[in-house]
Every structure is written in structure tokens, then in C-alpha cells.
Amino acid sequence: MGILEAIVLGIVQGLTEFLPISSSxxxxxxxxxxxxxxxxxxxxxxxxxIGTETAVIIYFWKDIVRIVSHWFxxxxxxxxxxxxxxxxxSARMGWIVILGTFPIVILGLFLEVWIDSIFRxxxxxxxxxxxxxxxxxxxxxxxxxxxxxxxxxxxxxxTLGFAQAMxxxxxxxxxxxTITVGLALGYTRSAAARISFFLAIPAVMGSGFYRLxxxxxxxxxxxxxxxxxxxxxxxxxxxxxxxxxxxxxETRSYLPFVxxxxxxxxxxxxxxxxxxxxxx
Numbered sequence: 001m002g003i004l005e006a007i008v009l010g011i012v013q014g015l016t017e018f019l020p021i022s023s024s025x026x027x028x029x030x031x032x033x034x035x036x037x038x039x040x041x042x043x044x045x046x047x048x049x050i051g052t053e054t055a056v057i058i059y060f061w062k063d064i065v066r067i068v069s070h071w072f073x074x075x076x077x078x079x080x081x082x083x084x085x086x087x088x089x090s091a092r093m094g095w096i097v098i099l100g101t102f103p104i105v106i107l108g109l110f111l112e113v114w115i116d117s118i119f120r121x122x123x124x125x126x127x128x129x130x131x132x133x134x135x136x137x138x139x140x141x142x143x144x145x146x147x148x149x150x151x152x153x154x155x156x157x158x159t160l161g162f163a164q165a166m167x168x169x170x171x172x173x174x175x176x177x178t179i180t181v182g183l184a185l186g187y188t189r190s191a192a193a194r195i196s197f198f199l200a201i202p203a204v205m206g207s208g209f210y211r212l213x214x215x216x217x218x219x220x221x222x223x224x225x226x227x228x229x230x231x232x233x234x235x236x237x238x239x240x241x242x243x244x245x246x247x248x249x250e251t252r253s254y255l256p257f258v259x260x261x262x263x264x265x266x267x268x269x270x271x272x273x274x275x276x277x278x279x280x
Contacts, residue, residue: 010233
């Protein structure tokens, strides 16, 4: 991978990570369109996501500090024990993020071989793009959108954790799965989007560093410099996307993303049929 391709893939990652359109699917597809590149691999995808999640941490820094501090202060042990009620919304959000991260961690380790192989089949990616486009559209259309982030229960948080875990299959979209289930549970568009950001931090950062430390060199390999360039590009673009996306969902529906996913699914199947793309 050259620097130009790295910049392009970094921009693609930054543009698509937070939108409900699947960043892993886009990296898989765009990488395949470069004749000399092909599938950049799971490790490259996971590491570049560190860049976008760093943007999340910076943007939501005050919220993260409040959640972490309130969680610690709500514990029955330690120097700050019981300084914050256990039912405090920020303390509860801490538990939601912790418990909601377990599904993707456990399933990610259990299905690791499939994630590196079968799940990267572009026919499966196209199917997931289409299926979850329809589910997102239905949830956005019929969801009550009456619950705010502070109303979220731990049970709903764990449910959203399983929704996030569906993104282990490219095409589902981590944010798309979380937002879809959030809307179906009755949360507002803004609340569903924000919980997807919070749940992503430990899951995506953990995945990135895990892949970075455990890569055995048997899969597609990308050099350190292109990976770094792509990660920095993803951070810069991702930060801008966070700002725009949160403003968008406060006033608009998810219909444009539904249409985009369906069009992309058709385009992928068409390119596979013409031999422009390879399934694996």
C-alpha cells in the first residue's frame, strides 16, 4: 500500500465509521477497487479505527470524565464510595458501557476465524447492507423516539451491546446496528447516536490494539507507515463527521442512509457479477 492509497482509505474510514453505513464494508470494497491493493485486511481496518475513536474521546471528553468519575463515586468501596447515588444517570451509563462491551468482546474472540475469512465475503457484505438498511428504515419510521439517554436502563444497554456485536460482519455497521436497536427500543435519534459513540470507545479501541499486538502476519499485510497515515487521516476526517452527524440526526431522519445502503448493496452485487470485485 502506498501513501496515496493509505490517505484514501483513511478518509473512507473517517467518513463512514460513525455513519450507519459500515466502515468495514467500505474499506473492504474500496480496497478491492485498487488493482494493486485488494482487501486491506482485518488488522488494518481495526487499527485505523483507533484514529476515529480517538476523535470520539476528544469530542466527548467532558462526558467521558463525568461518566467515569460518577461511576467510581457510586461504588460501595474505595475512597469515594457512595458519594454518588447508584441510580445516577452518569454512573448507570458507566455500567451500561462496561456490560454492553462484553458481547462484542466475547463473540469477537469466539468468531475470530470467521471474522478473518467467511465474514469478509462481499456477497455477505452486500446482503447485510441491504437487510440492515431495511431494519434501520423501519426502526426510524415506527420507533416512538420518546426516551432520552438518561432514561436508558442497564438491560437496554446490554441489548445495545449485542446490537453492536452484529457489526463483526462487514455490512451491518457498528453504529447502524446500535442505532437501529436503539430506535426500536424507543430512544430518540440523538440518544441512539450518542450511545453508539459511548459503546464504541472500549470495543473499537480494544479491537484495534488487540489486532495490533496479536497480528501473526498470515493475513493481508500493510506497512507501518501507510497504516499510520491512514489512521491520522481517519482521525481528522472522523472528528469533522462527528460534529456534522450529531447535528444532522437532531433534525433529519435516517432515510438518506437507508437509500445509500440499498444502492451500495446493488452496486456491490453488480460489480461482483461483472468481475470488478472479488468475493474474497
